[in-house]
Amino acid sequence: MLNIEKTLQSVRDLLDRLGKEGVEFTLVESEYSDYVADIRNPNKVYVFLECSIRPNGTFVWRDYDHHKGVCDFDEFRVRIITLTANKYLDKAKDKRKQWASLCEGTDTPMPESLAVTVSDMEDKASRLKALLEPDDPPLLDGRDIAILKELKPYGVVKPAEESQRLRELGVLERRYYIDQVFDALTDKGEKALEFASHVERTKRRTS
Structure with missing residues (x-):
């Protein structure tokens, strides 16, 4: 074949x-x-x-x-699984924002039909992300790419909250050597940066 x-x-x-x-x-x-x-x-x-x-x-x-x-x-x-799941999460988030705007900030429950629609979108996003393999890397945004590229050998990502977030994402791990504590890219992090290197920013089209 x-x-x-x-x-x-x-x-x-x-x-x-x-x-x-x-x-x-x-x-x-x-x-x-x-x-x-x-x-x-x-x-x-x-x-x-x-x-x-x-x-x-x-x-x-x-x-x-x-x-x-x-x-x-x-x-x-x-890419297709992650982007599609994110689109459904965005659609659900937009529905929630639209409802909050209509209610002018008051804590009013959504009508059942709207709540079901939003829940279905979020459930679909979760099911899609479940199709990813355990070693599949996340799709990084510009900020995360910059942080990982700027990480020096035996360096630590700061602030600590950012280091923790990236470790939870699976692209960083905390390592220890004698009396040193540092952050290092995981295999998933290396792969995520490789994927990111295949992407270019395009110019916005003007009317």
Whole structure:
């Protein structure tokens, strides 16, 4: 089986698994000669502005937060699951904010139908994140990338709360050597930085 055939089968299996969680991405033949297939977003869940697969099995993508990148299937799997889960969390958060705004800050319970909708979104996000493997790295934001890149050998991330947060994220670990205490990147942290190196910030489009 050719590499691209293996990649396409892996994508079909992944999209089928996402579909079982109610997230219907679509794999279609690409309109462009440089690509063999495109991946289309589910209805009203805007994950990728563009996402295509090259003949060599790599993925070219652009999101709605002005990022773009090229990656292999393993990274794409982490990216599509994480970004989709985050979109559902964002939608749930927006619903909560809209309700709080309507209530002008008063502590008024949401109507049952709205509460169920929000809960379903949050549950879906949790189920999606459960599809990640234990050694899959998180997708880091710019601040976390900077902190990890600036960490020197035998250094400690400060303030302590940041060190604790990154350790809970699994990208840092606390180490001890004789009388020294320091923070060090984990394998997951190294992989997270590798994934981040494949991403570029794009220019905002002006009207």
